[in-house]
Amino acid sequence: MRILSNTTSPYARIARIALAEKGFDLSGTRMLNPWADDAEMLGLNPASRVPTIITDAGLPITESLLILLWLERKVPEPSLLDGPLDRIVSQAGRAMGVIDAMVAIMIGVLQMDPHWGETRVGLRRRRSIVTGLRALDADPPGHAGGVPDIAVLTTVVALDYLRLRFPDAHWVEPLPALDALRAKVGDRPAYAATRPYL
Ligand SMILES: N[C@@H](CCC(=O)N[C@@H](CS)C(=O)NCC(=O)O)C(=O)O
Incomplete structure (x- = not known):
């Protein structure tokens, strides 16, 4: 493989x-x-x-x-869905919405127009990022140890991508709960070895 x-x-x-x-x-x-x-x-x-x-x-x-x-x-074990299934999948969906919106903006900016983020669609995607992250920060995925589930996984991936691609964006709000979650799992080998970089 x-x-x-x-x-x-x-x-x-x-x-x-x-x-x-x-x-x-x-x-x-x-x-x-x-x-x-x-x-x-x-x-x-x-x-x-x-x-x-x-x-x-x-x-x-x-x-x-x-x-x-x-x-x-x-490879069923270790499962990435251990825990309250509906909540895990619901939160992972939120994180994927944020990821999709961030990637849409980056494609617009890098492949079309540096100001694409300020177009009508770009601002709509920005709103998805802000409100999606706000919702995740208010009710963050839980991690009590062991292999993180897909809600934690996708949320930490979203946060790391945000910090990489939008480091100085004025519209990014403080995300203390998500930063804490990232600090908890970010040093796991699977996460540390795949940290994104330009
Ligand atoms: N829905 C796909 C999206 C994958 C995707 O868009 N990957 C981007 C990199 S972030 C890519 O390869 N883009 C190249 C292109 O769109 O031509 C997935 O979940 O894997």
Whole structure:
């Protein structure tokens, strides 16, 4: 099993953390720019997006949440869904909404127009980030030890991506509960080894 990734993608990081927590060896990870029309990537994934996993049989598996679904079935223990299921999935959905909105802004800014974040759609995405993070901070995912569930995983990935991509944004509110959650799990090997960087 190998994974195609890059150093910033929150989606790829979700898959990498989940794989590492489940005990996969990620030393064969290939970092690439998914926007660069890489031949291996295009041959495996017509959408040319990270994460793309290649199974030992050569089959591509894509889409971060499908990868979590596949993994949970493939390697049930340790589970990333241990705990109150409805709450975990609900909170993970909130974090994914924030991630999607942040990535939409970055694509707009980097691939289209540096001021895309101030367009009507850009401001709508910004609102999703602010209100999504506010809701998560007011009612943060819990972590009592052990392997963090997908609510913790996606929330910490969202927070790290926010700090990387929007370090000085005036609209980012204080997030003390989420910072505390990140401090609790951020040093786990799966998290520390995949911290995003430019
Ligand atoms: N829905 C996909 C989104 C993956 C995605 O958009 N990845 C970005 C990096 S953050 C990418 O590879 N973008 C390249 C492109 O859109 O052409 C998932 O959950 O895996």
